[in-house]
Amino acid sequence: MPREWTTATRNPHATPARQPGRRTVPVIRVQALADTIIELTLQDAHTARTARPGQFVMLYTHDQSRLMPRPFGVAGTNGDTFTIIFAIVGEGTRQFSTLREGDTIDMLGPLGGQAFNLDQPGDYLLVGGGLGIPPLLYAAQRLAAKPDTRTTAILGYRDTRYADTRMQTHTPHTHSITNAQGDVLTLLNTLEPNPNPDQPLTILTCGPKPMMQAVHQWAQTHNANCQTCMEQRMGCGYGACVACTIPTIHGNTKTCTEGPVFPSTTIIW
């Protein structure tokens, strides 16, 4: 007779809060915002209710040869649905672009130990580049619900201004520039983003690393608090594999659980 094993009684204080695991969710809407840029609306009440701006979800292909998770920043929430916006850059995103309403997709999340901190009242400057813009759309959505803040968005695109109309629904102070015209720094230097110098200025930035570094330097000279949303290739997204590190003043630091949002002063640029 095999011996019976049951779970031991344990100290309940040592038991961590459980998170929902990988799950299959319905695709509600698929909309092309530009040639190779797609907005995907998924139904998942947990993500819609709990995701904070800067957090991301993992999506998985249905293809058994492509098993790794693909991270995408939450771009907005509505009721029990949320959106992500992605560019078709490889085979996984190409497969996601063929999803249709009524299909399903596997996801995990929301993930990310550190989100944008929106507690500070005052002026917010959102500086996004390329596919770094989606998390800033969600930050703008949340900031629009806070009466003690004023948001200015500065968006840089390669060509098509795919997110301007969405950003304008959250803030009228939306400015954008395409690569042919210049970069977000050009815009930053021509605008007066901090019209009330007595108000604290918080900068949220997400995009290519050189852009974020320039924004960090701009923040230093303008006495602003700057939070950067960093990108790194990930193996799991929930803190188990230690693959997703970036160099910070604290050593090699995981972007998934210690980030993806970091104070810009902690990054080793």
Next chain:
Amino acid sequence: MTTYTHSTIVAGIPWKNPVATASGTFLAEASTQYYDVSELGAVTTKGVSPIPWEGNPSPRTAESPSGTVNSVGLQNPGIDHYLANDLPQLKQLGATVITNVAGHTPDDYIQVVKKLDNSPADMLEINVSCPNVNAGGLSIGTDPTTLYNLITDLRKTNQQTNSSSNSPPTVTDITTIAKAATDAGADALSLINTLIGMRINTTTGQPILANTTGGLSGPAILPIGLANVWKVRTALPHTPIIGIGGIHNAHTALEYLYAGANAIEIGATALLNPQAPHTIAQELETLLDQRPALAAKLAAGETWR
């Protein structure tokens, strides 16, 4: 809470079921968010070194067909941190803990194993097969004499804890390596670790991993792990073996048990689905219900072959 009826015994240590996590794909603070660690046969923790290690530069991971290539390089906060945090937390949660030990030099391993003497760790797994560090790791696990000397020294340092040596698959004859480890006093063998691999970005022409190469794991390596377990079981009929490599569901776990493993570990699959080790343990319970002869052997500390 699940009741497990199909236990196993690995080198004298009872496991409530044959499923464990594989080193480097389980971290207490991360994985405990998704399942109750006391419901697994065991958990294997990340390779731990005498002092904190910063690991390799990033990117450290690249997808490959039905697999993943990683070059984490054993980043970990060191043995003192481990003894003060992860190990007590996991023991408090009721886990059976296999502590994976890493080193660049024999002295590194000795220092760690010494500190683990009289610790609450249930088993030690000596990583002599990591492809991601320049010294130690694979260079020890591919040379039978070096491995024999290392395990002999570790055995002298710590006689209390059962240890298992994690052997590399990329050797001419894995049975020679396996024999060297057991002759020197290893109580069990963990087979296999990752295989050296790489991916290249065809836009830049450069390797995707900053470290150029890394260790391949995931379903892609399942047949290699199985063949190695089969070979070693044939050569060493009585040595406890933990089968590792490419397990992604209860049926592939079962393949290892039929190849002669006493238990199994799940690595990359846990990265793609955090609850996978727990789900596989539950599904294996049902498969073993249907295979009473195999279940009885495992429960008695024996193996199918």
